[in-house]
Amino acid sequence: MVPLEHVVTLAFVLFALGVVCVIRRRHLFAVLFGLQEMTAAGALLLVAFNRNWAGRALAAGEPAALDGQAFAFVALVVGVVHLFVGIGLALVVVRRHGSADIDELNLLGG
Amino acid sequence: MSTLETAFFVLSAAAVLGALILAFGARSTVSAVLGSMGSAMATAGLFALLAAPFLFVVQLLLVAGASLVGLLFVVLLVDLEAAPMPARTTRRGLVTGFGVITAASLAGFLALVLGSTQHVDLPVDADLGGAFAIGRMLYGDLAPALVALSLLVLAAIVSTRVLAASGGGFAASPASRKEH
Numbered sequence: 001m002v003p004l005e006h007v008v009t010l011a012f013v014l015f016a017l018g019v020v021c022v023i024r025r026r027h028l029f030a031v032l033f034g035l036q037e038m039t040a041a042g043a044l045l046l047v048a049f050n051r052n053w054a055g056r057a058l059a060a061g062e063p064a065a066l067d068g069q070a071f072a073f074v075a076l077v078v079g080v081v082h083l084f085v086g087i088g089l090a091l092v093v094v095r096r097h098g099s100a101d102i103d104e105l106n107l108l109g110g
Numbered sequence: 111m112s113t114l115e116t117a118f119f120v121l122s123a124a125a126v127l128g129a130l131i132l133a134f135g136a137r138s139t140v141s142a143v144l145g146s147m148g149s150a151m152a153t154a155g156l157f158a159l160l161a162a163p164f165l166f167v168v169q170l171l172l173v174a175g176a177s178l179v180g181l182l183f184v185v186l187l188v189d190l191e192a193a194p195m196p197a198r199t200t201r202r203g204l205v206t207g208f209g210v211i212t213a214a215s216l217a218g219f220l221a222l223v224l225g226s227t228q229h230v231d232l233p234v235d236a237d238l239g240g241a242f243a244i245g246r247m248l249y250g251d252l253a254p255a256l257v258a259l260s261l262l263v264l265a266a267i268v269s270t271r272v273l274a275a276s277g278g279g280f281a282a283s284p285a286s287r288k289e290h
Contacts, residue, residue: 002119002159004229008220010123010156014130016213021134023209033133033146040153040173047160052229054161054238064238069162070247074259076168080177081266087181088273091188 001055007048014041028090028100032083039079043072118159125152143182150174161238 014037021034050068057064094100126149133145154169248256 002115005224008224012217012220014126017130019209023205029139029142030134033142037130044153044156047157047162047165051160052227056228066243066247069165069244070252072165073168073244074255076173077259080172081262083177084270085266087184088270092273
């Protein structure tokens with residue numbers, strides 16, 4: 001099996017890339033993709049730790065718990081939901097303002 | 111770790127990172143969606159490697175297959191040429207510093223967790239993460255969370271429909287404004 005450290009490191013790199021994308025990019029879609037990747041990195045982390053947890057339970061002769069995978073499923077669905085709602089909002093903003101630059105959006109600024 | 115698993119993990123990780131770099135650095139929206147789709151598919155491979163076949167299918171069908179392909183159709187059908195993805199990035203030192211501090215804190219926390227975790231490998235014949243096992247958990251102990259998730263999805267569908275019906279100035283696209 002793949003060592004836990006490798007998967008955790010990969011998940012950390014993915015999350016960091018998502019954060020960098022959200023912070024650095026100014027396009028609405030890029031920010032949404034960054035958020036989506038951060039969600040996927042969290043789900044990957046949950047699955048990796050769940051595998052380790054299940055291995056310990058099976059080694060002890062107990063049934064393997066799958067809480068991590070269930071939470072990862074919830075995280076994936078929430079990620080898809082926020083992606084769809086975000087894309088809907090982004091499309092409306094682009095149509096109204098002709099720009100998807102987040103620095104130019106001041107709808108809530110009064 | 112067997113050679114085959116190592117190769118699969120390395121290739122999947124490389125595919126995820128490469129697709130992400132393509133998605134995050136893309137100038138066109140279509141390229142960004144395609145990169146994100148490739149990243150989602152490679153992540154599905156990682157789920158399969160981590161003994162999570164149900165999440166592998168969910169990631170392929172729901173994330174890569176449904177949402178990102180649907181998004182690709184939206185991007186292709188709606189005129190988004192008026193809003194190309196600019197290469198400009200924010201250069202706020204305070205925000206970057208905050209990100210570096212957060213990343214360092216997260217890395218330290220993960221290192222702490224890894225240091226206190228006893229590493230145990232799964233038996234080769236372990237049946238883990240199948241649809242039946244996950245479904246039994248979701249419809250058992252986690253049934254309230256599943257109901258809340260269903261309500262969230264319903265709210266998302268309604269809100270997306272309202273957003274689409276609100277018009278959002280759809281008739282006044284930038285191209286048509288330029289013509290006038």
